[in-house]
Amino acid sequence: MAYKIPAQTRIGHVHLKVSDLQKSLDFYVGLLGFEITTLYGSQAAFISAGGYHHHIGLNTWHSLGGKPAPETAPGLYHTAILYPTRKDLAVALQRLIDAGYPLSGAADHGVSEALYLDDPDGNGVELYWDRPKEEWPSKPDGSLDMYTKRLDLDGLLKEATGQ
The missing domain is CATH 3.10.180.10 (2,3-Dihydroxybiphenyl 1,2-Dioxygenase, domain 1)
Known part of the structure; x- marks a missing residue:
């Protein structure tokens, strides 16, 4: 029989490369209402709902000032x-x-x-x-x-x- 992942398994978080951390925080925190749980200087932030350590990670480590991926490119x-x-x-x-x-x-x-x-x-x-x-x-x-x-x-x- 083929292996099946446990039924209680959940996707824990997503970590996104972003071009401008503040713009992303304005969207995810300011507009959608997530809370910042921790900042890593001006390069990264972890945000959550309800006090979880993080549901979404945002970072500019490899993407600062970058352009969005083309719609036809593989990815999320x-x-x-x-x-x-x-x-x-x-x-x-x-x-x-x-x-x-x-x-x-x-x-x-x-x-x-x-x-x-x-x-x-x-x-x-x-x-x-x-x-x-x-x-x-x-x-x-x-x-x-x-x-x-x-x-x-x-x-x-x-x-x-x-x-």
Whole structure:
């Protein structure tokens, strides 16, 4: 039988090369709301949600002043940030709108609702929440029936204000 990684395994953090640490901190901390857990001078920062040592590392060690990778180059497609509730995602959407920060997409995937945008270096970022597992759509054979449909942004925004 083929080896299977333990079911409790999680992705612990992502570490991104960035061109300008302050611009990245303005985005991830100032706009998205992560907290700085530690700085390494003006070259690197670790940030987190809720006091974890770090969910995201940001550094300019090999990328200071660099240009974004071409869209067709191999590499990270996006970093996915999982919000605990639909309301939390709605609040994030309202913050993006209030800041005039552009989305590159939004989708209902059946298992989740997602917002897509790029950070200041063009790194893809997905902000999403998962529906309860018992609501996930499935095919007749029991496998997931994920899809990409239009996300009702107005309905999501109503969640932010409790309407």
